[in-house]
Amino acid sequence: xxxxxxxxxxxxxxxxxxxxxxxxxxxxxxxxxxxxxxxxxxxxxxxxxxxxxxxxxxxxxxxxxxxxxxxxxxxxxxxxxxxxxxxxxxxxxxxxxxxxxxxxxxxxxxxxxxxxxxxxxxxxxxxxxxxxxxxxxxxxxxxxxxxxxxxxxxxxxxxxxxxxxxxxxxxxxxxxxxxxxxxxxxxxxxxxxxxxxxxxxxxxxxxxxxxxxxxxxxx
Numbered sequence: 001x002x003x004x005x006x007x008x009x010x011x012x013x014x015x016x017x018x019x020x021x022x023x024x025x026x027x028x029x030x031x032x033x034x035x036x037x038x039x040x041x042x043x044x045x046x047x048x049x050x051x052x053x054x055x056x057x058x059x060x061x062x063x064x065x066x067x068x069x070x071x072x073x074x075x076x077x078x079x080x081x082x083x084x085x086x087x088x089x090x091x092x093x094x095x096x097x098x099x100x101x102x103x104x105x106x107x108x109x110x111x112x113x114x115x116x117x118x119x120x121x122x123x124x125x126x127x128x129x130x131x132x133x134x135x136x137x138x139x140x141x142x143x144x145x146x147x148x149x150x151x152x153x154x155x156x157x158x159x160x161x162x163x164x165x166x167x168x169x170x171x172x173x174x175x176x177x178x179x180x181x182x183x184x185x186x187x188x189x190x191x192x193x194x195x196x197x198x199x200x201x202x203x204x205x206x207x208x209x210x211x212x213x214x215x216x217x218x219x
Contacts, residue, residue, distance in 0.1 A: 033115030
């Protein structure tokens with residue numbers, strides 16, 4: 001459904017991005033922020049899914065700042081390389097890439113953000129630093145950045161049985177930002193990804209329903 005294209009961030013960095021367009025008139029746009037596995041098959045399928053819901057959708061390849069064309073699998077090697085890249089990457093560059101992606105799809109109407117895993121924290125930062133209304137899924141570094149104040153509405157999704165994100169972190173975010181809707185599911189980390197063992201179809205469908213309603217209410 002989609003295609004790869006090139007973006008240029010404000011600092012002159014060029015990066016790839018996957019874009020998917022709806023069949024009819026778009027009702028808005030969504031910037032999809034990747035996990036630690038690059039803009040891989042799963043992230044492209046997420047883009048295609050939001051396009052089917054009526055949004056122009058774009059996933060910037062933020063790993064291009066470290067290595068071009070990264071697509072990793074959900075195995076030990078993939079986890080290891082992904083963690084190494086995000087350790088080198090940081091968030092300041094990726095935020096510039098998200099901003100470039102927003103510019104690329106701005107003609108479609110209101111631009112939203114959605115991010116998963118590492119990208120879930122990037123979605124939080126898209127709201128606090130760029131003012132993009134966003135939904136973050138199980139962002140493990142969000143609690144560490146909870147002091148940042150959203151400039152746009154945010155919705156957060158977490159799994160109760162997440163091995164990497166204790167419920168105390170989730171509660172800390174909620175205590176500091178009581179106006180942020182936080183949903184907790186009977187699921188683990190990565191429950192939205194149907195290519196991971198932790199995929200939970202029930203939780204994924206409910207989280208998507210809530211996210212779409214969140215976006216639709218802001219259009």
